[in-house]
Amino acid sequence: MGGxxxxxxxxxxxxxxxxxxxxRCSLSxxxxxxxxxTYLERGHSYxxxxxxxxxxxxxxxxxxxxxxxxxxxxxxxxxPGLNAVDADRAVEGLGEREALTTxxxxxxxxxxxxxxxxxxxxxxxxxxxxxxxxxxxxxxxxRPR
Ligand SMILES: [Zn+2]
Numbered sequence: 001m002g003g004x005x006x007x008x009x010x011x012x013x014x015x016x017x018x019x020x021x022x023x024r025c026s027l028s029x030x031x032x033x034x035x036x037x038t039y040l041e042r043g044h045s046y047x048x049x050x051x052x053x054x055x056x057x058x059x060x061x062x063x064x065x066x067x068x069x070x071x072x073x074x075x076x077x078x079x080p081g082l083n084a085v086d087a088d089r090a091v092e093g094l095g096e097r098e099a100l101t102t103x104x105x106x107x108x109x110x111x112x113x114x115x116x117x118x119x120x121x122x123x124x125x126x127x128x129x130x131x132x133x134x135x136x137x138x139x140x141x142x143r144p145r
Pocket of ligand 1: 005006007008009010020021022025
């Protein structure tokens with residue numbers, strides 16, 4: 001029990017799952033993580049459910065103490081080495097390239113990360129390649145190899 005706020009370092013009297021001391025700290029932490037791509041606000045319906053997380057999103061209505069914040073589901077990355085925004089782009093890129101539904105692309109990438117588990121660099125490389133299939137080459141007609 002106890003410990004210090006992940007946000008401001010103040011002692012935590014009643015630890016919540018965000019490891020912050022106050023709702024205010026939970027909110028600003030969530031805001032930052034949405035800002036840097038750690039969390040992604042939309043699209044959680046097709047994301048692997050174990051990688052959907054609820055963040056503190058709005059203060060309690062009327063600022064009534066003790067009622068707790070409103071929560072909002074966000075996506076977090078299920079791909080080692082990628083944040084949520086990059087993981088989403090990887091899913092989209094693979095879906096477009098392989099004509100998969102988003103759900104199928106999620107499954108494919110999830111499988112890839114498990115196949116290559118223990119080697120986040122190669123996962124990262126594969127998915128970066130997926131994301132940018134032809135940045136160094138002009139587009140060529142026909143199916144890319
Ligand atoms: Zn704090």
